[in-house]
Amino acid sequence: MSSTAQIGVTGLAVMGRNLARNFARNGYTVALHNRTTAKTRALVEEFGDEGDFVATESAEDFVAALERPRRLVVMVKAGDPTDAVIAEFAPLLEPGDMIIDGGNAHFADTRRRERDLRDQGIHFVGTGVSGGEEGALNGPSIMPGGSKESYASLGPMLEKISAKAKDGAPCVTHIGPDGAGHFVKMVHNGIEYADMQLIAEAYQLLRDVAGYSPAEIADIFRTWNTGRLDSYLIEITAEVLSHTDAATDKPFVDVVLDQAEQKGTGRWTVQIALDLGVPVSGIAEAVFARSVSGHAALREASRHLAGPTASTLGKDEAAAFADQVEQALYASKIVAYTQGFHQIAAGSEQYDWNINLGEVAAIWRGGCIIRAAFLDRISSAYEAQPQLPSLLADKSFAKEIAAAQDDWRTVIATAVTQGVPTPAFAATLAYYDSLRAERLPAALTQGQRDYFGAHTYHRSDREGTFHTLWGGDKTETES
Ligand code: 6PG
Numbered sequence: 001m002s003s004t005a006q007i008g009v010t011g012l013a014v015m016g017r018n019l020a021r022n023f024a025r026n027g028y029t030v031a032l033h034n035r036t037t038a039k040t041r042a043l044v045e046e047f048g049d050e051g052d053f054v055a056t057e058s059a060e061d062f063v064a065a066l067e068r069p070r071r072l073v074v075m076v077k078a079g080d081p082t083d084a085v086i087a088e089f090a091p092l093l094e095p096g097d098m099i100i101d102g103g104n105a106h107f108a109d110t111r112r113r114e115r116d117l118r119d120q121g122i123h124f125v126g127t128g129v130s131g132g133e134e135g136a137l138n139g140p141s142i143m144p145g146g147s148k149e150s151y152a153s154l155g156p157m158l159e160k161i162s163a164k165a166k167d168g169a170p171c172v173t174h175i176g177p178d179g180a181g182h183f184v185k186m187v188h189n190g191i192e193y194a195d196m197q198l199i200a201e202a203y204q205l206l207r208d209v210a211g212y213s214p215a216e217i218a219d220i221f222r223t224w225n226t227g228r229l230d231s232y233l234i235e236i237t238a239e240v241l242s243h244t245d246a247a248t249d250k251p252f253v254d255v256v257l258d259q260a261e262q263k264g265t266g267r268w269t270v271q272i273a274l275d276l277g278v279p280v281s282g283i284a285e286a287v288f289a290r291s292v293s294g295h296a297a298l299r300e301a302s303r304h305l306a307g308p309t310a311s312t313l314g315k316d317e318a319a320a321f322a323d324q325v326e327q328a329l330y331a332s333k334i335v336a337y338t339q340g341f342h343q344i345a346a347g348s349e350q351y352d353w354n355i356n357l358g359e360v361a362a363i364w365r366g367g368c369i370i371r372a373a374f375l376d377r378i379s380s381a382y383e384a385q386p387q388l389p390s391l392l393a394d395k396s397f398a399k400e401i402a403a404a405q406d407d408w409r410t411v412i413a414t415a416v417t418q419g420v421p422t423p424a425f426a427a428t429l430a431y432y433d434s435l436r437a438e439r440l441p442a443a444l445t446q447g448q449r450d451y452f453g454a455h456t457y458h459r460s461d462r463e464g465t466f467h468t469l470w471g472g473d474k475t476e477t478e479s
Contacts, residue, residue: 005031005065009073012039016075018136022161024051033062063092070097078105095121098150102129107179114178123150128185130368139163141368142172145181163367171363176353183347190269190283192369194336197286197424202329210321211312214251218242231372260290276346282336285423307419327407335428338391358382
């Protein structure tokens with residue numbers, strides 16, 4: 001077996017197969033391996049004319065087919081299957097070789113794997129790959145972690161196969177060491193959940209309050225997609241809402257079971273945010289909204305609960321309300337991204353990754369599920385002010401929210417009075433109001449904690465730690 005392949009892909013399900021094809025189409029010789037060899041043969045039979053593939057059947061042959069330093073892309077399910085593949089291949093590798101994990105692995109697993117393999121001189125590169133099967137084939141947004149040395153070897157190849165932003169820039173950058181890439185991919189998915197939930201709430205309001213049909217709402221989303229909400233998720237929402245179910249001739253969205261599933265990356269985002277103390281309330285409400293939708297028995301048992309008599313608007317009022325919903329959607333989207341980028345900054349500090357937030361925004365401009373014109377703005381904001389404490393501290397975003405806030409509040413108030421659940425809209429507005437509040441009721445919380453648990457408190461008028469003798473004469477002591 002001559003060692004001619006610049007890259008190898010093991011795990012030839014849809015994502016792995018399309019990544020392999022993408023590398024081959026871009027002129028690389030690609031070694032192929034899959035646990036069941038039929039998938040390897042099928043790929044070559046169907047797509048062999050797209051480039052140079054080296055089909056292999058054994059782990060040994062797969063490794064032997066790779067030029068040094070060897071670059072193995074692992075595209076198998078996150079968790080134990082990834083550990084199993086590493087255990088199979090690591091003993092066959094030599095110092096300087098690379099294992100690139102392109103699955104949605106938990107970043108803590110990636111940090112463990114990177115540490116374990118580093119002792120063998122092998123570079124483990126946990127890599128977020130976003131864009132689904134289409135992205136894997138035609139250009140994903142790619143978020144590699146791992147060592148600088150591995151990126152020196154891999155980077156040019158990833159830049160060639162990645163999506164390109166409108167300015168031609170490749171949607172890939174070295175995110176940072178060890179698990180930084182998978183951490184950023186995780187937060188990408190958290191933001192994706194928030195984006196999708198906010199769109200879902202906007203849809204429900206246009207349906208229940210404005211009284212529009214799915215097809216009419218699709219047209220509204222198409223119009224929004226020509227403006228500041230221009231994005232992949234808005235674009236596909238119009239496609240989904242304008243689709244008619246062939247079996248029933250009803251709107252597709254009306255025949256789909258309204259119970260959202262989740263593979264887990266959005267959930268991880270919230271769990272890690274809780275550990276880091278980062279308030280990602282918009283993302284959290286998106287995860288919980290999926291959970292609520294899945295509790296069918298609980299929902300059935302609650303169907304009788306009283307609510308307001310919903311009333312739909314007249315034609316002119318409906319059009320005006322739709323414009324207000326656009327304002328609310330954009331304002332809440334700014335907050336959801338603000339929270340996501342705060343989490344990336346907090347993770348970077350916690351794990352000493354030195355992540356460049358402007359570069360993260362820049363590589364999300366194309367290929368990934370949250371790709372949007374909006375990310376050009378975020379990228380520019382962080383390039384202009386790398387130490388920006390929050391996107392809301394950027395003057396242009398703050399100005400846009402100021403212009404949107406009256407409509408934002410009206411839409412949420414309308415949702416509340418009409419009984420339409422908008423948890424992500426409400427949570428993002430509450431976050432915005434909490435940040436700008438002069439005083440928060442957390443002072444009362446501190447008093448309560450000191451009262452029942454003597455947990456002490458600080459004062460806003462002087463330094464120190466205090467406790468009040470609630471059970472006695474209520475004098476204040478300083479500890
Ligand atoms: C991407 C997507 C992808 C994700 C699926 C399913 O960036 O290409 O985020 O990685 O796994 O969209 O995610 P859920 O099942 O969690 O919705």
